[in-house]
Amino acid sequence: MPGAKDADTLARPGAEDGGGESPHPTRAAWLVEHLRQALLDGAFAPGTRLNEVHLSRGLNVSRTPVRAALQMLAGEGLLTHQPNRGFTVRAVSLSDIIEAYEMRALAEGLAARLAAEQGLTPAARRILKRALDDGDRALEEKSASEDRRAAYARANDSFHRAILEAGGSRLVEDVVRLCQRIPQASAHNVVAFDLADVRARHEGHHAIFAALVAGDAPAAERLMRAHVTSVELSMIRVMSRRSPAI
Amino acid sequence: MPGAKDADTLARPGAEDGGGESPHPTRAAWLVEHLRQALLDGAFAPGTRLNEVHLSRGLNVSRTPVRAALQMLAGEGLLTHQPNRGFTVRAVSLSDIIEAYEMRALAEGLAARLAAEQGLTPAARRILKRALDDGDRALEEKSASEDRRAAYARANDSFHRAILEAGGSRLVEDVVRLCQRIPQASAHNVVAFDLADVRARHEGHHAIFAALVAGDAPAAERLMRAHVTSVELSMIRVMSRRSPAI
DNA sequence: CCAGCGATAAATGTATACATATTTAGGAGC
DNA sequence: GCTCCTAAATATGTATACATTTATCGCTGG
Numbered sequence: 001m002p003g004a005k006d007a008d009t010l011a012r013p014g015a016e017d018g019g020g021e022s023p024h025p026t027r028a029a030w031l032v033e034h035l036r037q038a039l040l041d042g043a044f045a046p047g048t049r050l051n052e053v054h055l056s057r058g059l060n061v062s063r064t065p066v067r068a069a070l071q072m073l074a075g076e077g078l079l080t081h082q083p084n085r086g087f088t089v090r091a092v093s094l095s096d097i098i099e100a101y102e103m104r105a106l107a108e109g110l111a112a113r114l115a116a117e118q119g120l121t122p123a124a125r126r127i128l129k130r131a132l133d134d135g136d137r138a139l140e141e142k143s144a145s146e147d148r149r150a151a152y153a154r155a156n157d158s159f160h161r162a163i164l165e166a167g168g169s170r171l172v173e174d175v176v177r178l179c180q181r182i183p184q185a186s187a188h189n190v191v192a193f194d195l196a197d198v199r200a201r202h203e204g205h206h207a208i209f210a211a212l213v214a215g216d217a218p219a220a221e222r223l224m225r226a227h228v229t230s231v232e233l234s235m236i237r238v239m240s241r242r243s244p245a246i
Numbered sequence: 247m248p249g250a251k252d253a254d255t256l257a258r259p260g261a262e263d264g265g266g267e268s269p270h271p272t273r274a275a276w277l278v279e280h281l282r283q284a285l286l287d288g289a290f291a292p293g294t295r296l297n298e299v300h301l302s303r304g305l306n307v308s309r310t311p312v313r314a315a316l317q318m319l320a321g322e323g324l325l326t327h328q329p330n331r332g333f334t335v336r337a338v339s340l341s342d343i344i345e346a347y348e349m350r351a352l353a354e355g356l357a358a359r360l361a362a363e364q365g366l367t368p369a370a371r372r373i374l375k376r377a378l379d380d381g382d383r384a385l386e387e388k389s390a391s392e393d394r395r396a397a398y399a400r401a402n403d404s405f406h407r408a409i410l411e412a413g414g415s416r417l418v419e420d421v422v423r424l425c426q427r428i429p430q431a432s433a434h435n436v437v438a439f440d441l442a443d444v445r446a447r448h449e450g451h452h453a454i455f456a457a458l459v460a461g462d463a464p465a466a467e468r469l470m471r472a473h474v475t476s477v478e479l480s481m482i483r484v485m486s487r488r489s490p491a492i
Numbered sequence: 493c494c495a496g497c498g499a500t501a502a503a504t505g506t507a508t509a510c511a512t513a514t515t516t517a518g519g520a521g522c
Numbered sequence: 523g524c525t526c527c528t529a530a531a532t533a534t535g536t537a538t539a540c541a542t543t544t545a546t547c548g549c550t551g552g
Contacts, residue, residue, distance in 0.1 A: 027506075028506090053533075062506060063507085064506050067534090067535095068313070072327075073321060074321065075322040083272045083513095085514075085534080086534060096417060099356075099417050103415075106356060107349065107421075110345075168341075171425065171428070172345060175424060178421060179417065273536075308536060308537045309504090309536095309537085310538090313504090329504090329543095330504060330544065331504080
C-alpha cells in the first residue's frame with residue numbers, strides 16, 4: 001500500500017508548556033485539521049480503512065476525540081462512513097480532479113461576478129493590488145526558483161482568496177473549499193507548472209482586477225472562469241506527464 | 247423564538263419490535279438524518295444553540311450518538327461548532343438563498359453538460375422519460391391540487407436527480423446537496439408556485455431532455471442553467487411575498 | 493442602582509468500560 | 523483440497539463518569 005503511513009511521530013496539541021500557544025483549544029479541533037491535511041497530502045492511500053484504536057494510540061489521545069474528528073471529516077466528504085465498518089479514505093479519479101476544476105471555475109467566476117456587482121471595498125482593493133504586486137515581483141526577480149515559486153504561490157493564494165471574500169458568499173466559499181478538498185488537486189501544486197504558463201495566468205489576474213475595479217461583472221465572471229480553466233489545463237498536463245494512468 | 251421546538255415526540259430507531267425494519271443500523275445514523283431534516287424544515291431557529299443533554303434526553307439516547315450526529319452535521323455546514331461552546335444552527339439570509347440558486351444553476355448545468363458529453367445510458371433515458379411523463383400527467387390531470395402538487399414535486403425531483411446521476415460526478419452532486427442544504431430553500435417548496443410558472447418550467451424539462459438525447463452538451467448546460475434560474479426567480483417572488491424582509 | 497467579582501450551576505470535552513457487530517482464524521465435514 | 527461453519531479476536535457503537543470550560547446568579551462594594 002503505497003502512501004500509507006502511521007501517524008506516530010506527531011506531537012499532541014496542548015503538550016507544549018513553554019511560550020508556544022496552541023491555536024487549537026481542543027484535541028478534536030487539532031485532530032480535524034491535522035488529519036484533513038494528512039488526507040489532502042495523500043498520506044493515507046485511497047480506500048484505506050482508518051483504525052480508531054491505532055490512530056488514538058499513535059496520537060496519544062483517546063478514541064473519543066479521534067472519532068469526533070473522523071465524523072467531522074466524513075461530513076466534509078473526505079471520508080466515508082459505513083455503520084459498524086468504520087471510516088475509509090475516499091478514492092479520487094482523474095475525472096474527479098477535472099470536474100473539481102470545472103466546478104471551481106464556475107464557483108470562482110460567480111464569486112468574481114458578485115464582487116464586481118457589489119463593488120470592491122477599499123480594503124479588498126488594497127489586498128488585491130498587493131497580491132498583484134507581489135506576483136509581479138516574484139515573476140520578475142532572478143532569485144532562487146524555489147523562493148520565487150513559494151512567493152508566487154502565496155500571492156496567487158492571496159489573490160483568489162481575496163476575491164472569494166469580496167464575493168461575500170459563504171456558500172461559494174464552501175463550494176471552492178469542497179473543490180480544493182480533492183486530494184492531490186490542491187492549488188499549491190500550481191508551483192510545479194511552466195514559468196511561461198504562470199506568467200500568462202498572472203496577466204489574467206491583472207485583467208480580472210481591472211474588471212473588478214471597473215465593476216464589469218460579466219467580464220469578471222468570464223475572465224475568472226477562463227483563468228481557472230487555464231489552471232485546469234496545466235494541471236492535467238502535469239498530472240498526465242507524471243502518471244499516465246491514474 | 248419562533249420555530250424553536252423541543253424534539254420530544256420522536257420515536258427511537260431500533261425501538262420497533264414488530265415487523266417494522268429499521269433502515270438505520272445505528273442510532274447516530276438515524277440522528278443524522280432526523281436532525282438534518284429538522285434543520286432543513288426550520289424546526290430550530292437560526293442561531294439556536296443545541297444542547298446535547300436536552301437532545302439526548304428528548305430522543306432517549308445518550309450524548310454519544312447525539313454528538314456523533316452533530317459533528318457530522320457541522321462538517322456538512324448545517325451547524326457551526328465553537329470549541330467549548332457547542333453547536334449552533336447556522337443562520338441564512340435572503341442573499342444566501344439567492345446565491346444558493348445561482349450556484350445550483352451552475353452545478354446542475356455542469357451535470358447536464360457532463361451527461362450530454364457521455365451520452366445517456368438506456369436506464370437513465372428511461373428514468374428521465376418516465377419523470378417527464380409523470381410530470382405531464384400531473385400537470386394535465388384535474389385531480390385534487392394537493393395530490394397533483396405532490397406528484398409533480400416527485401417527478402421534478404426524479405428528473406433533476408437522474409440528470410445529476412447521469413453526470414456521474416460525485417463532487418457536482420455534493421455541491422448541489424450543499425445548495426439544497428440551505429434551510430427554507432429546499433426544492434420541494436417548488437409546489438408553492440403558480441401553476442403557469444410550473445407548466446413553463448416543465449416545458450424546459452422537455453427541452454433539456456431533447457438536448458441530452460441529441461448529445462448537445464452546450465445546449466444542455468445552457469438550458470439547465472436557465473431552468474434553475476427560473477426556479478430561483480419564482481422562489482424569490484414567493485419569498486418576498488411571504489416575508490418582505492428576511 | 494449598577495459594576496465588578498466570586499461561587500455555583502450547567503454545558504461541553506475526554507477517557508474508559510461495556511455492548512454489539514464484523515472480521516478472521518481454525519477445524520470439521522464432504 | 524475446498525467449503526462451510528463456528529468461535530475467538532478485533533473493531534466499532536453506546537453509555538457513563540469525570541475533567542474542564544463556560545454561563546448564571548447572587549453578593550459585596552462603591
